[in-house]
Amino acid sequence: MSEIQGNPLARKFTVLSLIKFAFPSMVMMLFMGFYTIVDTIFVARFVDTNALSSINIVCPIINLIVGLGTMLATGGSAVVAKKMGNGKAEEARSNFTLIIVTGAAIGLIITVVGLIFSDEIIWGLGASEILFPYCRDYLTVQLIFVVGNIMQVLYQNLFVTAGKPTLGLVLAVLAGIANIVLDYVFIVLLQMGIQGAAIGTGVGYTIPTLIGTIFFLTGKSELHFCMPKMDVSVLLKSCSNGASEMVSQCSIAVTTFLFNATMMRLLGEDGVAAITVVIYSQFLLTTLYIGFSMGTAPVISYNFGSGSVKQLKKTVHTCLCFIAGISIFVFLFSLFGGENIARIFAENNQNVFEITKTGFSIFSFSFLFSGCNIFASALFTALSNGKVSATISFLRTFGFITIFLLALPKFLKVTGIWLAIPVAELLTFMLTVYLILKYRKHYGYL
Numbered sequence: 001m002s003e004i005q006g007n008p009l010a011r012k013f014t015v016l017s018l019i020k021f022a023f024p025s026m027v028m029m030l031f032m033g034f035y036t037i038v039d040t041i042f043v044a045r046f047v048d049t050n051a052l053s054s055i056n057i058v059c060p061i062i063n064l065i066v067g068l069g070t071m072l073a074t075g076g077s078a079v080v081a082k083k084m085g086n087g088k089a090e091e092a093r094s095n096f097t098l099i100i101v102t103g104a105a106i107g108l109i110i111t112v113v114g115l116i117f118s119d120e121i122i123w124g125l126g127a128s129e130i131l132f133p134y135c136r137d138y139l140t141v142q143l144i145f146v147v148g149n150i151m152q153v154l155y156q157n158l159f160v161t162a163g164k165p166t167l168g169l170v171l172a173v174l175a176g177i178a179n180i181v182l183d184y185v186f187i188v189l190l191q192m193g194i195q196g197a198a199i200g201t202g203v204g205y206t207i208p209t210l211i212g213t214i215f216f217l218t219g220k221s222e223l224h225f226c227m228p229k230m231d232v233s234v235l236l237k238s239c240s241n242g243a244s245e246m247v248s249q250c251s252i253a254v255t256t257f258l259f260n261a262t263m264m265r266l267l268g269e270d271g272v273a274a275i276t277v278v279i280y281s282q283f284l285l286t287t288l289y290i291g292f293s294m295g296t297a298p299v300i301s302y303n304f305g306s307g308s309v310k311q312l313k314k315t316v317h318t319c320l321c322f323i324a325g326i327s328i329f330v331f332l333f334s335l336f337g338g339e340n341i342a343r344i345f346a347e348n349n350q351n352v353f354e355i356t357k358t359g360f361s362i363f364s365f366s367f368l369f370s371g372c373n374i375f376a377s378a379l380f381t382a383l384s385n386g387k388v389s390a391t392i393s394f395l396r397t398f399g400f401i402t403i404f405l406l407a408l409p410k411f412l413k414v415t416g417i418w419l420a421i422p423v424a425e426l427l428t429f430m431l432t433v434y435l436i437l438k439y440r441k442h443y444g445y446l
Contacts, residue, residue: 022295024169029291033284035176054134060253067249069153075242107147145202155212179204251398293378369429400424
């Protein structure tokens with residue numbers, strides 16, 4: 001038990017100390033979102049909007065890759081943190097190592113299969129003749145860096161579980177700076193086009209992967225690499241716990257495909273470019289929710305595993321209040337800053353600018369509800385209730401959106417596309433409130 005007593009997750013968090021503990025994850029995710037969106041800004045301004053459209057065409061494949069990594073990371077983090085809370089430090093290290101090795105193996109398989117069938121994948125995603133060359137250049141490079149992509153997602157979550165959230169933040173910042181600098185070098189100076197953007201992103205994946213691997217090999221933290229014991233039940237439990245995150249990314253992949261297809265039909269390549277701007281901006285703005293949820297989830301898991309009901313209740317109450325405040329801030333920022341965001345991307349294409357500006361004025365309302373939905377999904381994952389977590393994620397990222405995306409454009413045309421996500425988030429929010437109240441006595445978090 002002496003090992004566990006030194007774990008940062010074991011201390012009694014106050015409101016300020018909890019926010020401080022989650023802050024590195026929030027900044028890390030915000031920075032990740034920032035340097036991700038920088039890719040699209042460079043592509044839009046220094047290549048063209050068709051190249052921007054092509055990024056969104058192949059985005060579903062990236063979503064699936066990130067989904068696999070996030071499923072293992074969040075689900076595995078809950079398993080590892082709970083065992084640490086139960087005083088099973090050695091078993092937690094073995095499970096941690098097994099999860100990392102499994103993630104690397106999955107990445108290698110995806111790289112090989114993806115490169116063999118890349119052309120078929122691109123056509124299947126709905127690329128036009130104009131967009132196909134851009135898509136091929138971008139996806140080929142992304143597939144080469146799949147292992148790095150999955151590993152950096154794993155480490156970002158597990159640094160928090162290891163009680164080292166600041167290290168994850170530092171590595172995210174380093175990766176982001178490298179990506180931005182390389183975007184400028186490859187796209188602007190060397191004129192490598194969209195392929196240069198993909199290489200810059202790939203190097204961004206590699207930095208936290210290499211340094212994270214070295215860190216966990218040194219054994220300087222309670223959580224470090226060891227000779228893993230093969231335990232299929234741990235992998236299944238991790239996948240089950242993290243199913244909501246995989247469901248979320250798979251759903252985003254499908255809905256992105258539907259957005260692209262509908263926009264291509266109604267407005268052509270410019271419509272796809274506009275939806276690309278909004279989707280990437282959405283990712284940037286929701287990183288505050290995701291980062292906070294990621295940073296507090298291990299604390300929730302630990303308190304749940306150790307049976308500290310009072311601390312669990314205080315933690316969840318603080319989280320809900322914080323999410324409510326951030327939701328209002330993000331909504332107002334998006335509503336009043338949407339035009340400026342559109343101009344950053346589409347300064348050289350007036351048609352894309354007008355489409356995007358109109359979209360933001362409607363889409364912004366989704367941020368009022370998405371924060372609570374994202375946190376609730378992470379909450380139930382942390383409590384090892386993967387079914388409820390997956391239900392929330394499935395409905396907000398696929399079920400409701402798909403219904404409205406297929407139905408609303410038939411009556412409202414492009415306006416229906418912009419309304420699909422806000423309406424889906426609102427309905428999910430109503431369900432989320434019901435589920436939180438329903439399980440409050442079972443888990444004792446309220």
